Amino acid sequence: MGETDPDSHPLGDAATAAFDAPAPEASHDEDDRLTPGFVDAVIERVEAGDVEGARALVDPLHPADIADLFELAPSTARRALAEAMADRLDGEVLAEMNDWVRDELIGELNANQVAELAGQLDTDDAVAIIADMEEDDQRAVLRALDPDDRAAIEEALSYPEESAGRLMQRELIAVPEHWTVGQIIQYLRDNPDLATDFWEIFVVDHAHHPIGTCKLSWVLRTPRDIAISDVMQREQTLIPVDMDQEEVALRFQKYALISAAVVDPAGRLVGVITVDDIVHIIQEEASEDILRMSGAGDGDINEPVVDSYKSRVRWLLANLLTALVASSVIALFEGTIARMVALATLMPIVAGVGGNAGTQTMAVAVRAIATNQLTQSNTLRTIVREIRVALLNGATVAAVIGVGVTIVFHNPTLGMVIAAAMMTNIFIAGLAGVLLPVTLDRFGADPAVASSVFVTMTTDSMGFLAFLGLATLSGLTG
Template identity: 80%
Template sequence: MSEIRIDTPADAAAEPSHDQDDRLTPEFVRAVIDHVERGEADAARALVAPLHPADIAVLFELAPSESRRPLAAALADLLGGDVLAEMNDWVREELMEALAPHEVAEIATQLDTDDAVAIIEDMGEDEQRAVLRAMEPDDRAAIEEALSYPEESAGRLMQRDLIAVPEHWAVGDVLDYLRRNEDLTTDFWEIFVVDAGHHPVGTCKLSWILRTPRNIAVSDVMQREQTLIPVDMDQEEVALRFQKYGLISAAVVDPNGRLVGMITVDDIVHIIQEEAGEDILRLSGAGDGDINEPVLDSYRSRVRWLIANLGTALVASTIIGLFEGTIARMVALATLMPIVAGVGGNAGTQTMAVTVRAIATNKLTQANTVRSIMREIRIALLNGSTIAAVIGSGVALVFGNGALGAVIAAAMMTNILVAGLAGVLVPVTLDRMDVDPAVSSSVFVTMVTDSMGFLAFLGLATLAGLAG
C-alpha cells in the first residue's frame, strides 16, 4: 500500500507532510525523493508546491547530500530566493555550486539586499564576479556596496529598500506617495523622516499615518527619539539593541549620519539564534557544529582544541607525577583524585557559562565586574561547604579514615572556590584582551580546575602524612 501512495501524486498528497510537532515526516521526504529518482518531476512538484518556503528549505536539508542536486533540478521553479534565504548555509552553498552565474543572479534579484548578500558572500571571488556581472547595474551596485562592509556588520545585514519622506510633507503627501509609486518596497512597519541632508530626524508608525488627518504635518506626529544603528556595528550588538529597546525596525546610518538602510526584527531573530548557538558551540570547541558541515571542516575546527586540551592535560599530569611516591604508598588517593578534579571542573564550567553569557549580552561590564566576582565567591563558598561536607563524611565512613575525609573535604572546598574564581576571571580577562571568551575560556578553566584539584588533594595528603 505504501508503494501505491508514493507512485501517484494524489495518493501521495494524502500522506501527511508534517507530524504533530510541525516537522516534515520521514515518509513525506522519502516520497518526494523517490519521485525524483524515478524521473517523476511533476509528481515531486505536486507534493512540494503547497509547502511554505521555510519547509522547502528544510526538505533540502533533510535530503541526503547526493539527492540534493537532482532534487533542485526537479524543483527548479519552486527554488526561489525566499527558499534559499531560509536554507542552511552549507546546503545553500552546495546548491549554488550547481547553478550557473546567471541563475544565481536571477535568484539574488528576487531577494532583499541582506538575503542576496548572504547567498553571494560565501562564494569564491571568481564566482562572485561572474554573478555580479550577470546582475542589473542597480542591483549589482547595492550588492557590491554591502560586500564592502565588514562581515557580520550592520552594513551586511541591512536592507536598502525602505520608505523615507521629507519632514516638511503632510500626512496626505505621504499617503499619495505610497499609493502612486508601485516600485516601493511592500514590507515595512514604519516610515523614516529625513531632513534635506538625508539624515534621519524621526519615524512614523504606519498606524499613525493611517489614523491622522491628511493636512497634519509629518513633523507633528513623528517620534523624534529613535535608535540609530551605525553601518559598521557588529550584528551581535545590533541584536542586543533590538532586544533592549523592543525595536521592530531601525535606521542604519553611515559615518556622516546619512540614512543608508534599515534592519528589521525578522533578520534579528536569526541573528539572536545564530549568536546564541555559536557561543554554546565555541565553549565546547565544536566549531560551527552544523550537521551539514563537511566532515573535513568539522575535523579541522575540533581537532585544534583537542590538541590544546591535550597540552593542558599534560600540566595536570605533571602535577600528579610530583606526588608519585605519595600515591604509591596510599592507593586510595588515586581512587579519589578524579572526584576532586571532576567536581571542580563542573563548578568552573557552571560559572564560566554564566559569565560568558553575561558578557555576550552586555550584562557584565566594568561597572559590575567586582560585584560579580564577589557573588561567585559567595556561591563557591556555599557549594564548596556543602560538597566538602558530603564527600568528607562519605570518605571517612567508607575508608574508615577520618584524616583522609578531612583532606578530601579541604581539597574539594579549595578547588570549588578556585573554580568559581577561574570561571569568572578567565572570561573577563580574555574579554578585556579583545579575545572572544566563548572560544578560549574552557581550555584555561579546565586546566586550572584539574591542576588545582590534584595539587590541593595530593599536597594536603602529603602534608597530613597520610601516606607515611
C-alpha cells in the same frame, strides 16, 4: 429497485479507487516538522522520474519548509531534487536554507542563474548568498546583476562581516520632513517600485539625516493635511553601519524594536534592519557561543566531514596539552600515591567536580558578557557574588564527600583531606570561571572561545595539587 452487484461499490468505480488508494503521507508532525515519510516520498518520486508527483507534494509547502526538505534530503539526492523543483527553488527558499546546503546548490548554478535568484531577494539576503562565494564566481555574479542591485550589493560587501552594513536592507521608505500625511499616502500609492514590506516610515532632513519615524498605523489614522513632522516620533534608535550584529541584536532586544534606521559615519540614512533578521542573528549568536565553548566549530550537521575535523581537532590537541600540565602535577606526587592507592581512586573526583563548578561559573559569565549584563561597572560585584556561590557550593560538597570517604575508608584524616581539597578546588574553579572570561574580554579576545580550555586546566591542576599536596602534608601516607 434493480439488483446490486455485490462486488460493486455503491458510489461507483472512482470512489472505489479513492478508498483503495493509500492515504497520502502527512507532511508535518505535531511539532510542525517535515516527517521522514514525506521526505522519502518526495525523493522516491524524483528518483522514479515522477517529477509532477513530486511537485504536487511540494507545491503546498512554505518556502521555509522547502528549504528544510533540501536539508533533510541526502546530499546525493539534492541535485536531482533541485532539478525537479527548479521552479520552486527561488530566492525565498535559498534565503531560508542552511548555509552549507545553499552553497552546495549554488555551486551547481551558473552566474546568470545566481544573479536572477539574488535579484529576487532583499539586499541583506542577496549579500548573504554572494558573500560566501569564491572571489571569481562572486565577480561573475555581480557582473550579471542589474546595475542598481550590483551597486547596493557591492556597497554591502565593503562593510565588515557580521556588521549592520551586511545585515541591513536598502529597501525602505524615507520622506522629507515638510510633507503632509496626504502627500506620503499619495507617494506610496503612486510608486509601485517602493519597498512592499515595512512597518514604519523614516523622516529625513535635507541632508538625508533621519530625524524621526512614523508608524504606518499613525499615518492611516491621521488627517491628510497634518504635517508628518507633527506626528512623527523624534526619539529613535540609530544603528551605526559598522556596528557588530550581536550588538545590534542586543539593542533590538533592549528597546523592543521592530525596525531601526542604519546610518553611515556622516549620519545619513543608508538602510534599515528589521526584527525578522534579528531573530536569526540571536539564534546564530547563541548557538555560536555554545559551540565555541565546546570547540565544536560551526557544529552544523551539514558541514563537510573534513571541515568539522579541522575545527574540532585543534581544540582536542589544545586539551591534550592542558591535560599534560595536570598529569605533570600528578607525577610530582608519585611516591605519595604509591603509598596509598586510595588517593588514585579519589583524586579524579576532586578534579571532576571542580571542573563542573568552573564550567557553571564560566557559562554564567560568558552569557553575561554576551548580553551586556556584565560590564566594567559591575565586574567587581559579580566576582564577589560568584566567590560567595563557590564557597557555599564548596562547603556543601566538601561536607558530603568528607563524611562519605570517612565512612567508606574508615579514615577520618582522609575524609578531612578530601573535604579541604574539594573546598579549595571549587573556590578556585569559581574564581577562574569568572576571572578568565572577564580578562579575555578586556583584552579583546572572545571569552567563549578560549575560556573552557583554561578553566579545565586550572581546575584539574589545582584539584590534583590540593588533594595530593594536603595528603602529603597531613602525613596521611607516612
